[in-house]
Amino acid sequence: MLLTALEFVGLVAFAASGALAAVRARLDVFGVVVVGLTTALGGGVIRDVLLGIHPPTTLRNWPSLAVCAGTALAVFVFHPQVARLRRGVLLADALGLGVFATAGTTIALNAGATVYAACLIGMTTGIGGGAVRDLLLREIPLVLRKEIYAVAALAGSALVAAGHAVRLPAGPVTVAAAAVVVGVRMVALWRRWNAPVARGPE
Amino acid sequence: MLLTALEFVGLVAFAASGALAAVRARLDVFGVVVVGLTTALGGGVIRDVLLGIHPPTTLRNWPSLAVCAGTALAVFVFHPQVARLRRGVLLADALGLGVFATAGTTIALNAGATVYAACLIGMTTGIGGGAVRDLLLREIPLVLRKEIYAVAALAGSALVAAGHAVRLPAGPVTVAAAAVVVGVRMVALWRRWNAPVARGPE
Amino acid sequence: MLLTALEFVGLVAFAASGALAAVRARLDVFGVVVVGLTTALGGGVIRDVLLGIHPPTTLRNWPSLAVCAGTALAVFVFHPQVARLRRGVLLADALGLGVFATAGTTIALNAGATVYAACLIGMTTGIGGGAVRDLLLREIPLVLRKEIYAVAALAGSALVAAGHAVRLPAGPVTVAAAAVVVGVRMVALWRRWNAPVARGPE
Numbered sequence: 001m002l003l004t005a006l007e008f009v010g011l012v013a014f015a016a017s018g019a020l021a022a023v024r025a026r027l028d029v030f031g032v033v034v035v036g037l038t039t040a041l042g043g044g045v046i047r048d049v050l051l052g053i054h055p056p057t058t059l060r061n062w063p064s065l066a067v068c069a070g071t072a073l074a075v076f077v078f079h080p081q082v083a084r085l086r087r088g089v090l091l092a093d094a095l096g097l098g099v100f101a102t103a104g105t106t107i108a109l110n111a112g113a114t115v116y117a118a119c120l121i122g123m124t125t126g127i128g129g130g131a132v133r134d135l136l137l138r139e140i141p142l143v144l145r146k147e148i149y150a151v152a153a154l155a156g157s158a159l160v161a162a163g164h165a166v167r168l169p170a171g172p173v174t175v176a177a178a179a180v181v182v183g184v185r186m187v188a189l190w191r192r193w194n195a196p197v198a199r200g201p202e
Numbered sequence: 203m204l205l206t207a208l209e210f211v212g213l214v215a216f217a218a219s220g221a222l223a224a225v226r227a228r229l230d231v232f233g234v235v236v237v238g239l240t241t242a243l244g245g246g247v248i249r250d251v252l253l254g255i256h257p258p259t260t261l262r263n264w265p266s267l268a269v270c271a272g273t274a275l276a277v278f279v280f281h282p283q284v285a286r287l288r289r290g291v292l293l294a295d296a297l298g299l300g301v302f303a304t305a306g307t308t309i310a311l312n313a314g315a316t317v318y319a320a321c322l323i324g325m326t327t328g329i330g331g332g333a334v335r336d337l338l339l340r341e342i343p344l345v346l347r348k349e350i351y352a353v354a355a356l357a358g359s360a361l362v363a364a365g366h367a368v369r370l371p372a373g374p375v376t377v378a379a380a381a382v383v384v385g386v387r388m389v390a391l392w393r394r395w396n397a398p399v400a401r402g403p404e
Numbered sequence: 405m406l407l408t409a410l411e412f413v414g415l416v417a418f419a420a421s422g423a424l425a426a427v428r429a430r431l432d433v434f435g436v437v438v439v440g441l442t443t444a445l446g447g448g449v450i451r452d453v454l455l456g457i458h459p460p461t462t463l464r465n466w467p468s469l470a471v472c473a474g475t476a477l478a479v480f481v482f483h484p485q486v487a488r489l490r491r492g493v494l495l496a497d498a499l500g501l502g503v504f505a506t507a508g509t510t511i512a513l514n515a516g517a518t519v520y521a522a523c524l525i526g527m528t529t530g531i532g533g534g535a536v537r538d539l540l541l542r543e544i545p546l547v548l549r550k551e552i553y554a555v556a557a558l559a560g561s562a563l564v565a566a567g568h569a570v571r572l573p574a575g576p577v578t579v580a581a582a583a584v585v586v587g588v589r590m591v592a593l594w595r596r597w598n599a600p601v602a603r604g605p606e
Contacts, residue, residue: 052459
């Protein structure tokens with residue numbers, strides 16, 4: 001049940017992040033809803049396809065779709081001061097990343113994946129939605145840009161897997177790991193942590 | 203059998219739409235065939251992956267591939283007056299959207315998906331091919347642009363699902379629903395129906 | 405075992421090709437590793453999803469991931485003279501294309517796919533990684549550009565399938581077919597083989 005609640009937090013966060021990015025790209029209301037839905041459902045669909053869960057869970061229960069569509073519409077109507085949009089996208093994106101990466105790892109472990117595969121599938125679940133959003137809007141995916149991103153997701157997945165290995169209860173571990181992911185992302189953005197670029201002229 | 207025939211109509215329409223877009227983008231003959239094939243087969247492959255049908259149906263029978271490759275080659279050789287290409291892409295795209303969305307819904311229902319999941323998978327089947335085509339050619343996908351698109355596909359899927367629920371025969375319902383999708387798309391293009399854009403300066 | 409060795413050659417080649425392209429695009433070290441991994445693992449993951457192998461093989465054994473990440477890091481640190489990067493990407497890409505297309509065909513045949521589906525899945529395995537790399541870096545995929553590409557992969561797949569049909573041993577046939585793919589690609593690049601473009605003004 002905690003997993004379901006977390007899943008909803010992640011859906012709302014990613015739907016909002018996708019819708020905000022689409023508003024910024026001046027798409028119309030349908031485009032905003034489609035990008036919001038795709039961003040929110042993308043990671044989970046990729047996860048279920050990799051785990052062989054058919055048809056994907058998120059496509060089977062209508063509440064998740066209603067929540068995502070509602071979030072996207074709300075963002076369309078009440079989108080905050082335009083100047084704050086970019087920061088809003090980044091915060092919502094960090095929340096979605098943390099929740100999906102950690103919940104995805106737990107779901108993969110429950111589905112019988114090895115610890116190793118579960119970490120990768122969890123990371124992919126977290127990264128997937130945002131990557132699809134950026135590809136649709138023709139931006140180079142956030143995951144490839146300057147700040148720590150995939151590494152934050154992988155850290156969260158690894159924490160969940162480690163907790164699983166020493167038999168800690170899955171729920172609290174997942175929440176704590178998600179908080180770590182969000183924290184790492186926020187600090188990376190705030191301190192402008194940059195990774196090195198290869199040297200040499202273009 | 204009607205489903206098979208519809209599937210072929212959709213394959214030809216999407217292969218032509220992909221090939222026309224590729225000709226417009228000045229790709230060579232191989233690029234035109236690859237884009238035509240990907241556009242035509244993309245939606246069905248996504249559908250089969252979501253439904254857990256392995257390997258995807260369209261990859262298993264050679265006639266569908268031959269028809270798609272032949273269509274793309276024919277478009278390459280006999281592509282109509284250049285001035286009409288854009289309209290041709292849009293019409294072929296509408297036809298493919300309608301056929302794949304409705305036939306995809308029927309196939310999902312036959313595969314045991316719930317009404318709800320079948321609608322979403324049908325819509326995705328319709329949208330998938332064109333989205334892949336536009337991503338490959340680096341255009342913002344049609345589905346995100348100004349006119350009613352995903353909504354048209356969803357309407358067709360919902361009609362098929364409704365017909366299924368009241369036990370109407372699948373074949374005629376699928377054809378009628380596909381016609382509705384094409385009609386909605388054509389009217390939307392003709393009347394330039396636009397959805398609202400969020401207010402506020404960039 | 406030969407298949408495993410070939411798989412590793414393909415992983416290293418595609419990881420290097422992705423990392424080189426990412427260095428060229430001025431991504432930081434994490435972006436280089438992510439693009440390297442995605443390019444190397446992309447084709448195999450697509451293959452396993454199409455064949456219904458869950459979770460995908462390459463996500464289950466850590467040596468392949470370690471090799472890919474190590475290759476990408478090595479490319480980041482020791483990337484050769486900048487002027488030679490473009491040629492390096494193309495050569496590594498050809499090697500990965502050949503190995504993945506042919507090994508993918510063999511794996512599909514072993515998994516019980518028909519000859520016809522195995523050819524298509526093999527070709528897709530070869531094309532997949534590079535297409536994902538180019539989409540992530542916002543380039544029009546190599547497979548759509550001027551030189552023979554998908555055709556080379558398909559030729560390799562067809563050779564493997566033909567060898568399978570006449571019961572030749574899979575290993576040597578796969579190696580020979582991969583060499584043919586690399587050869588065709590190299591000659592196509594060297595001689596600047598171009599396919600025709602449709603006539604008519606834009």
